[in-house]
Amino acid sequence: MPLDSYVTLGHSGLRVSPFTLGTMTFGEDHGWGSSVAESTSILAAYLDRGGNSIDTANIYTNGHSEKIIGDYFAGQHALRDRVVIGTKFFCNLYENDPNGGGPSRKAIVQQLENSLRRLRTDYVDVYWLHNFDPNTPVEETLRALDDLVSGGKVRYIGFSDVPAWATAEAATLARLRGWAPIIALQLEYSLLERTSEGELIPMAQAMGMGVLPWGPLKSGFLSGKYSSTSTGRIDTTRAQLVGAPTEADYVVIDALNAVAREVGASPAAVALAWVQGRPGITSTLVGARRMDQFEANLHALDTTLTDAQRTTLDEVSTPTLNFPAQNNRMLAPMLQFAGATVDGRPSNVSPLLQANNARY
Numbered sequence: 001m002p003l004d005s006y007v008t009l010g011h012s013g014l015r016v017s018p019f020t021l022g023t024m025t026f027g028e029d030h031g032w033g034s035s036v037a038e039s040t041s042i043l044a045a046y047l048d049r050g051g052n053s054i055d056t057a058n059i060y061t062n063g064h065s066e067k068i069i070g071d072y073f074a075g076q077h078a079l080r081d082r083v084v085i086g087t088k089f090f091c092n093l094y095e096n097d098p099n100g101g102g103p104s105r106k107a108i109v110q111q112l113e114n115s116l117r118r119l120r121t122d123y124v125d126v127y128w129l130h131n132f133d134p135n136t137p138v139e140e141t142l143r144a145l146d147d148l149v150s151g152g153k154v155r156y157i158g159f160s161d162v163p164a165w166a167t168a169e170a171a172t173l174a175r176l177r178g179w180a181p182i183i184a185l186q187l188e189y190s191l192l193e194r195t196s197e198g199e200l201i202p203m204a205q206a207m208g209m210g211v212l213p214w215g216p217l218k219s220g221f222l223s224g225k226y227s228s229t230s231t232g233r234i235d236t237t238r239a240q241l242v243g244a245p246t247e248a249d250y251v252v253i254d255a256l257n258a259v260a261r262e263v264g265a266s267p268a269a270v271a272l273a274w275v276q277g278r279p280g281i282t283s284t285l286v287g288a289r290r291m292d293q294f295e296a297n298l299h300a301l302d303t304t305l306t307d308a309q310r311t312t313l314d315e316v317s318t319p320t321l322n323f324p325a326q327n328n329r330m331l332a333p334m335l336q337f338a339g340a341t342v343d344g345r346p347s348n349v350s351p352l353l354q355a356n357n358a359r360y
C-alpha cells in the first residue's frame with residue numbers, strides 16, 4: 001500500500017494518503033521536537049514517496065511547526081496546491097487573552113488569519129476544531145466555519161477530541177442547515193488506546209466521517225524501544241514527559257514485539273499497520289522526531305499481517321468500553337438477526353435464539 005494509494009476522506013471528494021504526516025514534532029519549542037533541517041528533510045521524504053496529507057496545529061511548537069511547513073512550500077509554490085494541509089484551532093497562544101483561543105467566531109477568525117500567515121498560504125484544506133468547549137454554542141462555531149468555507153479560506157471541516165454526542169449534534173445541525181459538513185475526526189487510537197471503538201469510530205462509520213488516528217505508537221511505547229524485560233531507561237525528553245508503560249501495557253507491548261519478530265518487521269511498523277487496517281480508519285497520523293524513525297515507520301506500508309497475527313493483537317489489546325458499548329458487545333449474540341445487510345454483512349441467528357426456537 002504506497003503513500004499514493006489515495007483514499008477519500010469520509011463522505012467527501014478529498015483524497016488523502018493512507019498515512020498523514022504528523023508534524024507535532026516539527027520545531028524545538030516544546031523541548032522534544034526536531035530541528036528545522038530535520039523537519040524539512042522528513043517533509044521532503046514524505047512528499048517524495050507520494051504522500052499528500054500534512055497535519056499541524058496552531059499550538060504545535062507554539063506556531064513553529066506551521067512556520068516550518070509554510071517556509072517549505074513558500075519556496076515551491078507549484079507544490080502547495082498538490083498537497084492537503086490541515087491545521088487546528090482552539091489552543092490559546094496568548095496568555096490572559098480570553099478570546100485568544102477556543103471556538104467562538106472572534107477566536108476562530110483570528111486563529112485562522114494567524115495560521116495562514118505562518119503557513120504562508122491563503123487557504124487551509126482541512127480546518128480542525130482541536131478540542132471541545134461546552135460553553136460556546138455549537139451553532140456559532142459551525143456558522144463561523146461555514147463562512148470561512150464560503151469565503152474560500154478553508155476547504156473542509158474536521159473535529160478532533162470532541163465527545164461523540166457533541167460531534168453527532170454538530171454534524172446533524174450542519175446537515176439540516178446546509179452548512180459545511182464535518183468530514184473527518186481525529187482521535188487517539190492505538191493498540192494501547194482503543195476506547196474510541198465504543199462511540200467515536202462507530203459514529204464516524206455511520207455518519208460518513210473519515211478517521212485520522214493520532215498517537216498510533218502511544219508516544220513511542222509501541223515503537224520497539226520498550227519491553228517488559230528491558231531494564232534501560234528511555235531518555236528522550238518526550239519519553240520522560242509521558243512516563244513509563246504500566247504492567248498492563250507491557251502485556252500488549254510484549255505481544256506486539258513477538259508478532260513483529262514473526263513478521264520480520266519492526267514493532268513500530270506492525271503497530272502502525274495494525275491501526276491502519278482497523279475498521280473505519282482512513283489515514284493514520286504518523287509522527288517521528290528523527291528521519292530514521294520516519295523511515296522505519298514508513299515500512300508499515302509494506303507490512304502485511306496475517307489474520308492470525310491480527311487476531312493475536314486484537315485479543316491482547318481488547319479494551320473495556322463505556323456503557324452502553326461494553327454491555328451491547330456482551331449482548332451481541334442476542335442482538336443478531338437472520339439474513340444479511342444489502343452490502344452483504346451477515347447477521348446470523350445466535351445460538352441462544354436458536355435454542356429458544358427449539359424450545360417453544
Ligand SMILES: NC(=O)c1ccc[n+]([C@@H]2O[C@H](COP(=O)([O-])OP(=O)(O)OC[C@H]3O[C@@H](n4cnc5c(N)ncnc54)[C@H](OP(=O)(O)O)[C@@H]3O)[C@@H](O)[C@H]2O)c1
Nearest residue numbers: 022023024214215216217218219220223236238285287293
Ligand atoms: N488531534 C490531536 O489532539 C492530536 C494529538 C496528538 C497528536 N496529533 C497528531 O498526530 C501525530 C502523531 O501523534 P504522536 O506524535 O502522538 O504519535 P506517536 O506515533 O504515538 O508518537 C510519536 C513519537 O514516538 C517516537 N517514535 C516514533 N517513531 C519511532 C520509531 N520508529 N522508533 C522509536 N521511537 C519512535 C518519537 O518520540 P521520541 O523519539 O521523542 O521518544 C515520536 O515523536 C502528531 O504529529 C500530530 O500531527 C493530534
